[in-house]
Amino acid sequence: MVTVIKAERRSSVLTPSNLACLSRMPTINLTAGCALGCVYCYTLGYTSYPGEDKIIVYVNTLEKLRDELARKQTRPRAVYFSPSCDLFQPVPEVLRLGYQVLEFLLSEGIGVAFLTKGRIPDNTMNLLWKHAGMVRAQVGITTLDEEMAGLFEPSAERPSVRLEQIARLIAGGIATEARLDPVLPGLTDSHESLGRLFSALAGVGVSRAAASVLFLRPRIQESLKQNIRDEAVLQELLSFYHDARRLAIRAEHSFITTLPLAARTEIYKRIGLMAQQHSIVLSVCACKNPDLARGTCNIAGGWPRRSRRGRQLALFGEGR
Ligand code: SF4
DSSP: OOEEEEEOOOSOSSBOOSBGGGTTSOEEOSEESOTTOOTTOGGGGSTTOOOTTEEEEETTHHHHHHHHHHTOSSOOSEEEEOSSSOTTOSOHHHHHHHHHHHHHHHHTTOEEEEEESSOOOHHHHHHHHHTGGGEEEEEEOOOSOHHHHHHHSTTSOOHHHHHHHHHHHHHTTOEEEEEEEEEOTTTTOSHHHHHHHHHHHHHTTOOEEEEEEOOBOHHHHHHHHHHOOOHHHHHHHHHTTTTOEEEEOSBTTOEEEEOOHHHHHHHHHHHHHHHHHTTOEEEEOTTTOTTTOOSOOOTTOOOOOOEETTEEOOSSSTTO
16 A cells, blocks of 8 residues: 655656666656556665655656746656656556546647556546657566565556557557666566567567566665565576676666676577567667667657757757
8 A cells, every 4th residue: 555645845756867768858757656566666675665565756746847848948858757756657646647647738839758666547548649749758677476476566467458548549640669777687588488478568568678677776686685575586687696786777867787798698688589589679778788789769659859040959958
């Protein structure tokens, strides 16, 4: 049971992300903390993290957003949801606020991009369909094994529901990709597991996917030890990190503990081959794998840049 705390947001609604691939697009978090409670969540160590089973909903988000946009000379082309929480958490206040914010942005001609493991309510799905050309979606899914997904993502939707959701998004004309993040070494990267997943993804019309292998930080490791009650599963996973390396990632002054380069390369190669067999183009998250990937994993989808007076405008930063 999640405790929902309502609070007024004092800082800006539109905020830049630390991640290099989102550096040109403003982002919005409707909450601090996330009711989906994934045990590997990278926000666990953030100072804004309110604690387990607790979220803070910023109830004045819409008013502040209206005000911020009214003061901008150049509006963003699109906004990303969310670097630190899921837009579709199973909490009525969050879903209501999410609908209002999406409706406002889309009515103002501002596109929206999101990554979710939650369930998109029907009214929001209708809204997204209505503005399909202005929406980019990524659905997080790493395995079809419901038990495994339940262990690591206890309050996220079941993989079968996420697949259905991908199918509905694509059927409504929305550019939708799958995100295998985090791939759990030894647990979700077997030939059989990947084969089932990619076959299902291809079956619902996915043509692009992105992947990134689990990384650790002290708070994430603590969470895994506290929450993964199946000792065999936990030990199998952690055994891959015995010779883990510290790596500077493409997020301001940020370090992670991750598998050695050779081990990650081998995993991405296998995932890439499986994706290829199902005619799916795979990108590796370059922000979290700067030692082996370049460019972007398309986390916010592709957005053509606007051009005015012969110069290219950035998606974020001008007229702020
Ligand atoms: S959905 Fe994302 S932000 Fe929410 S708990 Fe899971 S990993 Fe964290």
